[in-house]
Amino acid sequence: MMIESAMGGAMGGPKRGRTRERILDLTLALFNDRSPERVTTAEIARTAGINEGNLYYHFRTKESLVLALFARFEDEAGALADRGAPPSPGEARTYGEFLASWFAIVWRYRFLFRDLLALAAESPSLVEPIRALSGRMRVAVEALVRRMMADGLVVIPEEDLPAILANVWIVSTYWAVYLSLQEGVDRLDDTHLGWGLNQVSSLFRPYLTPSARDALFSASEPGDPPAV
Amino acid sequence: MMIESAMGGAMGGPKRGRTRERILDLTLALFNDRSPERVTTAEIARTAGINEGNLYYHFRTKESLVLALFARFEDEAGALADRGAPPSPGEARTYGEFLASWFAIVWRYRFLFRDLLALAAESPSLVEPIRALSGRMRVAVEALVRRMMADGLVVIPEEDLPAILANVWIVSTYWAVYLSLQEGVDRLDDTHLGWGLNQVSSLFRPYLTPSARDALFSASEPGDPPAV
DNA sequence: GTCTATACTCTGATAGAC
DNA sequence: GTCTATCAGAGTATAGAC
Numbered sequence: 001m002m003i004e005s006a007m008g009g010a011m012g013g014p015k016r017g018r019t020r021e022r023i024l025d026l027t028l029a030l031f032n033d034r035s036p037e038r039v040t041t042a043e044i045a046r047t048a049g050i051n052e053g054n055l056y057y058h059f060r061t062k063e064s065l066v067l068a069l070f071a072r073f074e075d076e077a078g079a080l081a082d083r084g085a086p087p088s089p090g091e092a093r094t095y096g097e098f099l100a101s102w103f104a105i106v107w108r109y110r111f112l113f114r115d116l117l118a119l120a121a122e123s124p125s126l127v128e129p130i131r132a133l134s135g136r137m138r139v140a141v142e143a144l145v146r147r148m149m150a151d152g153l154v155v156i157p158e159e160d161l162p163a164i165l166a167n168v169w170i171v172s173t174y175w176a177v178y179l180s181l182q183e184g185v186d187r188l189d190d191t192h193l194g195w196g197l198n199q200v201s202s203l204f205r206p207y208l209t210p211s212a213r214d215a216l217f218s219a220s221e222p223g224d225p226p227a228v
Numbered sequence: 229m230m231i232e233s234a235m236g237g238a239m240g241g242p243k244r245g246r247t248r249e250r251i252l253d254l255t256l257a258l259f260n261d262r263s264p265e266r267v268t269t270a271e272i273a274r275t276a277g278i279n280e281g282n283l284y285y286h287f288r289t290k291e292s293l294v295l296a297l298f299a300r301f302e303d304e305a306g307a308l309a310d311r312g313a314p315p316s317p318g319e320a321r322t323y324g325e326f327l328a329s330w331f332a333i334v335w336r337y338r339f340l341f342r343d344l345l346a347l348a349a350e351s352p353s354l355v356e357p358i359r360a361l362s363g364r365m366r367v368a369v370e371a372l373v374r375r376m377m378a379d380g381l382v383v384i385p386e387e388d389l390p391a392i393l394a395n396v397w398i399v400s401t402y403w404a405v406y407l408s409l410q411e412g413v414d415r416l417d418d419t420h421l422g423w424g425l426n427q428v429s430s431l432f433r434p435y436l437t438p439s440a441r442d443a444l445f446s447a448s449e450p451g452d453p454p455a456v
Numbered sequence: 457g458t459c460t461a462t463a464c465t466c467t468g469a470t471a472g473a474c
Numbered sequence: 475g476t477c478t479a480t481c482a483g484a485g486t487a488t489a490g491a492c
Contacts, residue, residue: 019475035346037265040467054476056469115343116409118263134410163430166406167399170427174402178394181344182362199398202391206434247457268485282458284487 020058023048024072027065031111036066037118063123070126073109077133080105081140095148099200102137103172103193113173134169141168145204153212154204167203175199248286251276252300255293259339264294265346291351298354301337305361308333309368323376327428330365331400331421341401362397369396373432381440382432395431403427 026047030039041062045055059065080101106113120127142165148154156164175196179185185192205213254275258267269290273283287293308329334341348355370393376382384392403424407413413420433441 034349035343038346038349041469042467050475051477052468053470053478057475060469062468114345115263116405117342118266120409121262121266131409131412138410160430160433163427163433166403166410167395167427167430169410170402170406171395171398174398174405175394177344177402178398181348181359182366182394182397184359199391199395202388202395203431205388205391269487270485278457279459280486281460281488285457288487290486 019048019050019054023050023055023058024065024068028069028072028109028111031066031069032109035111035114035118036062037122066119066123067125069109070112070129073105073112074129074133076105076108077102077137081133081136095144095153096197096201098144099172100193100197103197103200106172107176107190107193107196110176114177116173138165138169141165148204148212153209154207155209156207164203168200171203172196172200247276247278247282251278251283251286252293252296256297256300256337256339259294259297260337263339263342263346264290265350294347294351295353297337298340298357301333301340302357302361304333304336305330305365309361309364323372323381324425324429326372327400328421328425331425331428334400335404335418335421335424338404342405344401366393366397369393376432376440381437382435383437384435392431396428399431400424400428 023044027039027044030044030047033039041055042052044065045052048055059068080098112119116130120130142161145154145156145161145165149156176188176192179192179195180188251272255267255272258272258275261267269283270280272293273280276283287296308326340347344358348358370389373382373384373389373393377384404416404420407420407423408416
C-alpha cells in the first residue's frame with residue numbers, strides 16, 4: 001500500500017520481490033470466491049504460477065495467508081474508523097460517502113465475513129482482533145448516527161437506537177448473501193454495491209426528516225434495483 | 229416428530245430401529261455447534277456410541293447426512309409456510325407468533341444458514357431446494373406483511389416494501405452471528421431467540437400504527453435485552 | 457445392524473538441491 | 475527465491491466377518 005513507492009529503480013524484471021504481494025492479491029480473489037477452507041495451497045501456488053514449495057517460502061502456513069489478509073483489511077478499515085465521521089458535518093452527502101467507503105472495504109475482503117464464526121474458530125488469534133475491529137466500527141457508526149441526529153437529519157427515539165445499530169451491522173455484512181441466493185446473482189461485482197447500500201439506508205429511511213430525504217445518500221441512488 | 233407415537237410395544241430394547249434417528253439428532257447438534265466441514269464422521273460415530281463402519285451403514289456418505297437434515301428442516305418450514313398467515317387475521321398477536329415459529333425452526337437448523345453459499349457449493353443438489361424454500365418463505369412473509377397492512381396494523385409505502393422484506397430475511401437469518409460475535413455470547417441458546425425476534429420486529433416498528441404498537445409482538449417482549 | 461480392519465485420497469507442510 | 479521430491483496426518487469410504 002505504502003510500500004509500492006518505497007521500491008528503488010530496476011523496473012526491468014516484472015518480479016522484484018513482489019511475489020509475496022502477488023500471492024496475497026490472488027489469494028484474496030480465491031478466498032472471496034470460495035471460503036479459505038475450500039481453497040488449497042496447491043491451487044494458490046498453481047494460480048500464482050509458482051511451485052507449492054515456493055509458496056511455503058513466502059507463507060509458512062496457510063493460516064498466515066489469512067492473517068496477512070486480515071492485517072491488510074484492518075489497515076484499511078482502521079483508517080476509515082479513525083477518520084471517523086466525515087469532515088464536513090453539515091454536508092449530508094458525506095454521510096453516504098462514509099458508508100460507501102466502509103462498504104467498499106467490506107466488499108474487498110468479503111471472505112472474512114462469510115463465516116466469521118468459523119474464521120474465529122480456525123484462527124483463534126483472530127478472535128480478539130475481529131471483536132475489537134467490529135466494536136470499533138460499531139462505535140464509529142453510532143457516532144455517525146448521533147451526529148446525524150444532532151444535525152437534525154434524522155429523528156430516532158433513543159430506545160430504538162441499539163436495535164437499529166445492530167441491524168446496520170447485520171445488513172451491511174450479509175446483504176451479499178441474500179442477493180446471491182435469493183436473487184440468483186452468481187457472481188457479484190461492484191455494481192451490486194449500490195443495492196447493499198440501499199438496504200442499509202432503508203433502515204434509516206423512516207426516521208429521516210423530510211429535508212434529509214432528498215440530500216442523503218444521493219451518491220448511492222437509493223431507488224436503484226440490483227443490476228441482475 | 230409424529231413417528232414416536234406410531235411405534236408398537238417392545239419398549240425393552242432402547243434401540244428399536246431408531247439408530248438412524250439418533251444419529252440425525254446428534255449430528256444436528258454437532259453441525260449447529262460447528263459447521264459440517266469441521267465435524268468428522270469419526271466424531272459423529274463416536275458421539276453416537278457406534279462404530280464408524282456402522283455409521284456408514286445408515287448413511288453412505290457424509291453429504292447424505294446434510295441432505296437428510298435439510299429434508300427435516302424443509303418439512304417443518306414448508307408446513308409453516310403453507311399454513312401461511314395465522315388463522316385469525318384480526319388478532320395482532322398471532323403475527324408475532326408466526327414469526328416466532330419461523331424463528332424457532334431456523335434456530336433448530338441454524339447450521340444450514342451459517343454459510344448458505346458454502347452449503348450450496350458443496351451440495352449442488354441443495355441449490356434449488358434452498359432457493360425454492362427461500363423464495364417460498366419470502367412469499368409467505370410478504371403475504372403476512374400485506375395482511376398486516378390490510379388490517380391497518382402497519383403503514384408501509386409500497387416503494388419501501390421490497391427493501392424491508394429483504395432486510396427481514398437478512399436479519400432473521402444472521403442475527404445470531406452478530407450476537408455471538410459482537411456481544412460475546414459464546415453459546416447461544418433459546419433464551420436469545422427473543423433478542424433476534426426483537427431485531428426483526430424493530431424493522432417494522434417505525435411503520436406501526438399506534439394501536440398496533442401495544443398489541444403486536446407482545447409475546448416476545450420487545451424491550452428485552454439479550455440475557456448475556 | 458454392528459463391528460474390525462483397511463484402502464485411498466487430499467492437503468498442509470518439510471528438506472534440500474539449484 | 476524457486477523448484478523437486480517426499481512425508482505425515484486427517485478424513486471419507488469400503489469389504490467382509492459376526
